[in-house]
Amino acid sequence: MSNLSLDNLEFSQEQTMNFRRRTILSTTLLIALAIPCFAQRAGRGFNIATGDVQAVQPQNPRDPTAAVQKALNLTASQVESLKALLQARMQAARDVLTEIQEKRTAFESISSQSNPNPVDLGNALLALRASQNKLQAIETKFQSDFTDLLTTDQKKLVDDAKAAAAILPALGAIGLVDGRPQAIGLRGAGPFGPRR
Numbered sequence: 782m783s784n785l786s787l788d789n790l791e792f793s794q795e796q797t798m799n800f801r802r803r804t805i806l807s808t809t810l811l812i813a814l815a816i817p818c819f820a821q822r823a824g825r826g827f828n829i830a831t832g833d834v835q836a837v838q839p840q841n842p843r844d845p846t847a848a849v850q851k852a853l854n855l856t857a858s859q860v861e862s863l864k865a866l867l868q869a870r871m872q873a874a875r876d877v878l879t880e881i882q883e884k885r886t887a888f889e890s891i892s893s894q895s896n897p898n899p900v901d902l903g904n905a906l907l908a909l910r911a912s913q914n915k916l917q918a919i920e921t922k923f924q925s926d927f928t929d930l931l932t933t934d935q936k937k938l939v940d941d942a943k944a945a946a947a948i949l950p951a952l953g954a955i956g957l958v959d960g961r962p963q964a965i966g967l968r969g970a971g972p973f974g975p976r977r
Contacts (some may be wrong), residue, residue, distance in 0.1 A: 782786045852942075870923040877916045884909040913971050 825949040846867070850860050891897050928936060952958045 853938055859930050865927050873919045881912045884912050
């Protein structure tokens with residue numbers, strides 16, 4: 782029997798070149814297959830590297846004002862006012878969200894200290910809550926301003942929609958919202974596969 786070990790193995794120059802060629806070819810093939818897979822993922826999810834939500838939104842997002850205009854039968858001037866309100870809310874919220882993030886970072890920095898000063902911690906928490914309240918005030922103002930744009934009939938439609946939205950979870954629990962009743966009886970597979 783011959784003694785086999787890695788030290789005793791000798792490869793010809795041709796075998797070494799073939800091995801290198803196969804390695805390069807395999808690596809190139811893997812890269813060529815992987816690039817399209819990653820390219821297809823572009824635009825999905827939140828871009829954590831840049832914190833950019835816009836990068837993940839569809840290229841042609843539907844105009845939310847069009848659906849509201851249709852649902853509430855808004856006039857052209859009401860639609861323009863709604864667009865202005867939405868733009869103002871978005872800008873105000875963006876500024877406050879930046880402020881909230883800064884105050885949250887300050888609060889977390891203080892709270893992560895080994896022995897934080899309770900006064901500093903309390904002040905940081907109060908500052909964070911004040912900024913969060915600003916965001917809630919922006920939303921409340923938007924809702925109030927939007928309601929002021931509407932006619933009496935349109936306000937009734939909004940109130941009816943809010944009332945319906947409040948009972949949707951209860952109706953969904955018994956299957957009335959999407960037309961399917963919840964599973965009754967035993968869970969698991971039936972004679973013809975899993976129960977749905």
